[in-house]
Amino acid sequence: MQFELTTELVTQVEQLIEQHNDKALKQLLQDFHYADIAEILDELHLKEAMYIIKLLDSETTSEVLMELDEDNREKVLENLSIKEIAEEVEELDTDDAADIIAELPEERRQAVISNIEDAEHQAEIKELLAYDQDTAGGLMAKELVKVYETWTVAGCLRRIRGQAKEVTRVHSIYVVTKDEKLIGRLSLKDLITAKNEQKIADIYISNVDFVYVDEDVEEVARVMQKYDLEAIPVIDQNKTLLGRITIDDIVDVIREEADKDYQLAAGISQDVEADDSIWQLTRARLPWLVLGLFGGLGSVFIMEGYEDALNHYKELFFFTPLIAAMAGNVGVQSSAIIVQGLANDVVKGSLLSRLLKEIGLSLINGAVLGILVILFGQLMGMPLKFSLTIAISMMSVIIIAALIGTFVPIILDKRGIDPAIATGPFITTSNDIFGIFLFFYIAKLILGF
Amino acid sequence: MQFELTTELVTQVEQLIEQHNDKALKQLLQDFHYADIAEILDELHLKEAMYIIKLLDSETTSEVLMELDEDNREKVLENLSIKEIAEEVEELDTDDAADIIAELPEERRQAVISNIEDAEHQAEIKELLAYDQDTAGGLMAKELVKVYETWTVAGCLRRIRGQAKEVTRVHSIYVVTKDEKLIGRLSLKDLITAKNEQKIADIYISNVDFVYVDEDVEEVARVMQKYDLEAIPVIDQNKTLLGRITIDDIVDVIREEADKDYQLAAGISQDVEADDSIWQLTRARLPWLVLGLFGGLGSVFIMEGYEDALNHYKELFFFTPLIAAMAGNVGVQSSAIIVQGLANDVVKGSLLSRLLKEIGLSLINGAVLGILVILFGQLMGMPLKFSLTIAISMMSVIIIAALIGTFVPIILDKRGIDPAIATGPFITTSNDIFGIFLFFYIAKLILGF
Numbered sequence: 001m002q003f004e005l006t007t008e009l010v011t012q013v014e015q016l017i018e019q020h021n022d023k024a025l026k027q028l029l030q031d032f033h034y035a036d037i038a039e040i041l042d043e044l045h046l047k048e049a050m051y052i053i054k055l056l057d058s059e060t061t062s063e064v065l066m067e068l069d070e071d072n073r074e075k076v077l078e079n080l081s082i083k084e085i086a087e088e089v090e091e092l093d094t095d096d097a098a099d100i101i102a103e104l105p106e107e108r109r110q111a112v113i114s115n116i117e118d119a120e121h122q123a124e125i126k127e128l129l130a131y132d133q134d135t136a137g138g139l140m141a142k143e144l145v146k147v148y149e150t151w152t153v154a155g156c157l158r159r160i161r162g163q164a165k166e167v168t169r170v171h172s173i174y175v176v177t178k179d180e181k182l183i184g185r186l187s188l189k190d191l192i193t194a195k196n197e198q199k200i201a202d203i204y205i206s207n208v209d210f211v212y213v214d215e216d217v218e219e220v221a222r223v224m225q226k227y228d229l230e231a232i233p234v235i236d237q238n239k240t241l242l243g244r245i246t247i248d249d250i251v252d253v254i255r256e257e258a259d260k261d262y263q264l265a266a267g268i269s270q271d272v273e274a275d276d277s278i279w280q281l282t283r284a285r286l287p288w289l290v291l292g293l294f295g296g297l298g299s300v301f302i303m304e305g306y307e308d309a310l311n312h313y314k315e316l317f318f319f320t321p322l323i324a325a326m327a328g329n330v331g332v333q334s335s336a337i338i339v340q341g342l343a344n345d346v347v348k349g350s351l352l353s354r355l356l357k358e359i360g361l362s363l364i365n366g367a368v369l370g371i372l373v374i375l376f377g378q379l380m381g382m383p384l385k386f387s388l389t390i391a392i393s394m395m396s397v398i399i400i401a402a403l404i405g406t407f408v409p410i411i412l413d414k415r416g417i418d419p420a421i422a423t424g425p426f427i428t429t430s431n432d433i434f435g436i437f438l439f440f441y442i443a444k445l446i447l448g449f
Numbered sequence: 450m451q452f453e454l455t456t457e458l459v460t461q462v463e464q465l466i467e468q469h470n471d472k473a474l475k476q477l478l479q480d481f482h483y484a485d486i487a488e489i490l491d492e493l494h495l496k497e498a499m500y501i502i503k504l505l506d507s508e509t510t511s512e513v514l515m516e517l518d519e520d521n522r523e524k525v526l527e528n529l530s531i532k533e534i535a536e537e538v539e540e541l542d543t544d545d546a547a548d549i550i551a552e553l554p555e556e557r558r559q560a561v562i563s564n565i566e567d568a569e570h571q572a573e574i575k576e577l578l579a580y581d582q583d584t585a586g587g588l589m590a591k592e593l594v595k596v597y598e599t600w601t602v603a604g605c606l607r608r609i610r611g612q613a614k615e616v617t618r619v620h621s622i623y624v625v626t627k628d629e630k631l632i633g634r635l636s637l638k639d640l641i642t643a644k645n646e647q648k649i650a651d652i653y654i655s656n657v658d659f660v661y662v663d664e665d666v667e668e669v670a671r672v673m674q675k676y677d678l679e680a681i682p683v684i685d686q687n688k689t690l691l692g693r694i695t696i697d698d699i700v701d702v703i704r705e706e707a708d709k710d711y712q713l714a715a716g717i718s719q720d721v722e723a724d725d726s727i728w729q730l731t732r733a734r735l736p737w738l739v740l741g742l743f744g745g746l747g748s749v750f751i752m753e754g755y756e757d758a759l760n761h762y763k764e765l766f767f768f769t770p771l772i773a774a775m776a777g778n779v780g781v782q783s784s785a786i787i788v789q790g791l792a793n794d795v796v797k798g799s800l801l802s803r804l805l806k807e808i809g810l811s812l813i814n815g816a817v818l819g820i821l822v823i824l825f826g827q828l829m830g831m832p833l834k835f836s837l838t839i840a841i842s843m844m845s846v847i848i849i850a851a852l853i854g855t856f857v858p859i860i861l862d863k864r865g866i867d868p869a870i871a872t873g874p875f876i877t878t879s880n881d882i883f884g885i886f887l888f889f890y891i892a893k894l895i896l897g898f
Contacts, residue, residue, distance in 0.1 A: 033676055192609065
């Protein structure tokens with residue numbers, strides 16, 4: 001069952017397209033999952049991909065569209081007519097449908113919506129499009145199975161058979177009052193293990209997790225992970241049941257969130273992939289490099305200020321990359337631990353105890369590294385006073401870098417700014433300048449040049 | 450419903466424990482989810498946490514145990530007798546039970562297993578403990594709902610009522626032959642929408658995803674994400690159904706995987722948290738700092754080799770932190786994009802086209818940064834020849850750093866080594882040394898000192 005995307009397979013598909021051998025193409029593709037078809041399409045030229053999109057039925061292609069690489073999906077959508085897009089959208093669950101429409105250029109959006117034939121589907125998609133993409137409302141689907149508290153188990157099963165046809169997977173059955181307020185849940189399991197004549201009101205579980213429609217998606221992800229939920233109902237302030245969010249959408253949120261933090265730590269400011277264009281990659285990377293450049297030019301300034309030291313202690317200048325590297329590495333380590341701790345909600349205790357801990361940690365690390373520097377100095381025949389100066393100023397730089405790395409993210413977080421922004425080049429650059437300044441300052445104090 | 454861990458709540462719990470007010474404690478805690486109780490326990494002293502563990506019934510405490518912070522769970526388990534641990538394990542699903550037992554010291558493991566009263570549960574846990582933790586077998590649970598192809602829908606529903614009681618959530622119903630080979634699946638929804646007298650053989654879906662028991666967990670995560678699966682059956686080479694993996698376990702795998710990559714990029718070599726001990730944090734951070742130190746000492750060596758340049762071009766030495774920073778930043782950016790691309794399986798195309806792309810990208814970035822350096826030089830009144838030297842050698846460093854950052858992870862990946870190891874300090878350090886060497890080498894070629 002393991003699908004593998006091989007060059008042979010892609011070539012085979014390309015040849016069948018060239019030969020216009022529709023029958024063989026359909027036969028080849030019908031056994032593949034739509035995520036696999038999307039992988040094949042991502043490898044084809046646009047013209048070939050369009051050929052397959054037009055060949056297969058919209059039940060399949062709509063799902064394939066959802067799985068395509070975002071850039072490719074955009075191009076495919078550009079090559080579909082309003083009516084064709086509306087047909088695809090018709091086949092999709094409301095959340096995916098709304099996502100597709102949101103990706104369209106403003107001027108096509110309205111046209112596609114008005115071309116959706118199913119009035120209920122149309123209204124639901126419109127509703128979803130009104131919510132902020134980063135909230136529960138922007139992530140939820142309208143498809144869900146709900147029962148009224150007044151129904152019996154037998155009546156329920158009968159009616160669920162109707163509702164369930166439209167729902168890909170039944171996770172939980174939500175129990176509502178006659179005015180649509182969420183009061184509890186039932187699992188399909190509970191339902192089939194209950195007696196036919198029992199009333200829902202007597203068997204439902206009132207302890208139901210939910211999120212409000214305007215809740216941030218990251219908070220929804222946190223709640224669903226913490227409580228191991230596979231679906232969660234979404235309600236408004238009046239407790240009216242509006243939709244549900246399933247774990248597969250949350251998996252994507254978690255992935256994107258982790259990818260974003262990782263990219264920020266690596267100095268990439270936008271969501272880019274290895275296969276994006278040079279222009280996209282440049283936009284994501286250049287700003288951080290410019291920041292690094294300014295940091296480096298700042299160091300040039302500082303060193304020019306200490307130019308006199310060149311006469312007696314020229315070796316000081318040989319150590320600046322080392323000092324900058326230590327300041328940068330320590331800063332990134334400290335900030336990464338805090339950023340991750342903040343994300344997982346495990347940063348507790350007072351700021352003072354954290355301060356003391358970082359100082360203690362830096363003293364240990366700094367002492368070990370300092371001893372290594374002194375040993376290196378002895379091997380190189382440097383005067384002990386000089387080696388000691390390097391070691392002591394490096395230790396000071398390490399302590400300060402650790403404190404900056406620790407407290408900048410905490411302060412950003414307290415002010416409601418994503419602390420992940422403080423990792424990577426930001427911390428590295430500021431610590432570079434600060435580290436080199438401190439290094440020369442302390443060296444001057446000790447050596448007195 | 451939103452639970453919030455407040456200092457007041459923790460104080461209240463502490464006071465009730467001190468007063469030995471068991472009734473009020475039970476009443477307070479009974480409304481909390483076990484994940485919430487675990488959060489409270491993580492805040493208490495061990496003695497207080499033990500008080501609550503002993504107070505609550507094992508149905509609750511077993512789940513609380515699973516949610517505790519790993520360090521705290523270890524301490525709690527140390528304070529429970531063999532018999533008590535066996536009681537907790539008895540309440541857990543087989544996968545969680547095996548995880549708990551695997552965390553115990555060798556000498557207690559056997560004793561706990563033999564104290565499990567339910568013989569089937571005991572045998573299943575033993576089986577799970579035999580699998581490698583990083584494989585599908587190490588992640589799966591034995592709890593699942595299966596039906597034989599020969600059954601009827603009505604018979605199925607009757608029997609499932611029995612099986613389902615032991616399974617927390619029914620995702621899919623697996624269809625097996627009489628010798629336990631997996632041949633397909635059914636959803637509960639299919640079952641309740643089918644007619645009572647139909648045979649399973651006539652209604653089951655033969656297209657079923659599965660993984661082999663020795664499959665790597667990361668591959669299981671990839672498959673489940675790609676196909677949006679909420680559970681996947683695990684089979685052996687004979688297609689015998691052995692267990693199933695649910696998406697909540699996969700969410701943890703994805704999280705841990707992302708956290709690990711992030712930590713490697715930030716130069717932290719082990720899974721540590723902000724609240725770990727200074728000793729644990731030192732062990733995770735010091736090795737990378739020592740690596741950085743050696744890199745810095747390497748630069749010292751290189752610069753001593755170019756000491757003569759100090760007489761005419763002392764400013765060259767002021768630019769070394771800038772060069773090191775650019776080499777480091779570019780290298781980390783390139784490697785992060787590749788590492789993420791490899792993880793998401795989107796790095797395609799030939800090595801040659803990737804080479805050309807990285808060179809093109811570096812030329813653009815390098816040109817912009819070079820112009821900024823020349824402008825800076827003009828502002829500072831540096832000779833144009835000198836500014837140009839800096840700009841040209843910086844561009845060369847950027848190109849080489851990008852190539853190293855791109856190809857080191859690709860090569861590691863091809864050799865079966867986790868490419869994430871090549872991000873962060875590893876790339877930064879090697880690029881620092883290499884960048885500074887190249888910088889002076891090119892400067893010497895142009896300026897001829």
